[in-house]
Amino acid sequence: MRNANGMGSVYSLNTRKNKRKLRKPWIAKVSVNEHGERQRQKIIGYFETKVEALDALMLYNRDPQFIKNSEVTVDAIFQMYIKEHSEKVSEIRIKNIQSQYKKNFDPIKDKSIQSLTPLMLQSFMDSINKSSATKLAVKSLLKGIFKYALKLQIIKEDYSSLAEVGKREAVITRTVFTHDEIEFLYSKADDEIMATHLLILIYTGMRINEYLSLELKDYDVKEFTIRTGSKTEAGKNRLIPIHSKIRSLLYKVLNEEENKISYAIFRNQFTKYLKKYDELGEHTIHDTRHTFASMLSTAGANDVAITKIIGHTDIATTNKIYTHKDIFELRQAVELLQ
Numbered sequence: 001m002r003n004a005n006g007m008g009s010v011y012s013l014n015t016r017k018n019k020r021k022l023r024k025p026w027i028a029k030v031s032v033n034e035h036g037e038r039q040r041q042k043i044i045g046y047f048e049t050k051v052e053a054l055d056a057l058m059l060y061n062r063d064p065q066f067i068k069n070s071e072v073t074v075d076a077i078f079q080m081y082i083k084e085h086s087e088k089v090s091e092i093r094i095k096n097i098q099s100q101y102k103k104n105f106d107p108i109k110d111k112s113i114q115s116l117t118p119l120m121l122q123s124f125m126d127s128i129n130k131s132s133a134t135k136l137a138v139k140s141l142l143k144g145i146f147k148y149a150l151k152l153q154i155i156k157e158d159y160s161s162l163a164e165v166g167k168r169e170a171v172i173t174r175t176v177f178t179h180d181e182i183e184f185l186y187s188k189a190d191d192e193i194m195a196t197h198l199l200i201l202i203y204t205g206m207r208i209n210e211y212l213s214l215e216l217k218d219y220d221v222k223e224f225t226i227r228t229g230s231k232t233e234a235g236k237n238r239l240i241p242i243h244s245k246i247r248s249l250l251y252k253v254l255n256e257e258e259n260k261i262s263y264a265i266f267r268n269q270f271t272k273y274l275k276k277y278d279e280l281g282e283h284t285i286h287d288t289r290h291t292f293a294s295m296l297s298t299a300g301a302n303d304v305a306i307t308k309i310i311g312h313t314d315i316a317t318t319n320k321i322y323t324h325k326d327i328f329e330l331r332q333a334v335e336l337l338q
Contacts, residue, residue: 073112
């Protein structure tokens with residue numbers, strides 16, 4: 001069926017005379033008249049099927065700019081997205097986002113964002129064989145990219161929310177740091193910053209993101225407590241007494257801002273450090289927090305004190321700012337550690 005005048009045309013380059021069969025033989029063309037010039041033929045694009053070419057022609061007649069945007073890649077959108085985002089969030093957060101993108105988005109970064117269908121996005125999510133937390137972070141970033149593309153009118157529909165994260169079959173085993181491993185870290189703390197990082201995490205029970213964002217102003221050097229917190233209501237704005245063994249280590253780290261690195265860099269250094277020494281077994285970063293809780297429990301600290309210090313569960317508490325009695329009891333619990 002012939003298109004109406006001025007609506008353009010579609011035809012195939014694969015003919016009997018043309019022996020070489022093209023992968024995208026269908027051409028969509030329109031006649032344009034710019035700046036008073038005589039009409040000329042403009043190719044919208046090349047397509048595998050006639051239906052795709054007709055669809056493109058229809059979209060062009062509705063919105064010429066939409067077709068111009070058909071070659072905009074996911075990577076191009078990400079670069080614009082991260083540039084705008086960098087003005088709103090911390091530098092560490094930006095580094096984490098960039099690391100997440102670099103490690104996971106290779107399968108789709110060079111694809112046109114317009115071309116990504118719900119099935120393609122689901123296939124992309126299914127290909128990420130990592131923890132549920134990582135997959136959730138990837139989906140969050142994917143949604144951010146698509147939302148930004150929608151804002152720029154590069155796409156007309158956001159399919160990112162349709163992609164399901166799914167479940168990860170593997171179960172992470174938590175392994176506490178042994179007494180010998182902790183003693184080994186102490187022997188290296190004067191010369192190796194990772195040993196210091198691990199000792200601080202083991203003796204405070206902080207989450208890694210809490211530690212990497214901790215500042216010197218959060219450390220009360222008179223009371224030897226830090227105020228930190230994230231994630232759950234029980235964990236926010238909580239006090240952690242600092243064990244006498246690591247007070248000087250923590251002060252040095254915070255004073256020299258040696259903890260101000262991205263999570264991606266920390267994890268990479270952590271992994272290399274464990275492989276460097278036979279004295280250290282296999283661990284995850286979260287094992288430091290698990291070790292802290294286990295050490296407190298073994299030393300006889302009561303459950304309420306442990307819960308308050310690590311902010312691990314959402315318990316009912318009416319006052320996030322602890323009384324002096326609370327702090328005294330928490331300090332007693334921490335000093336039970338050897």
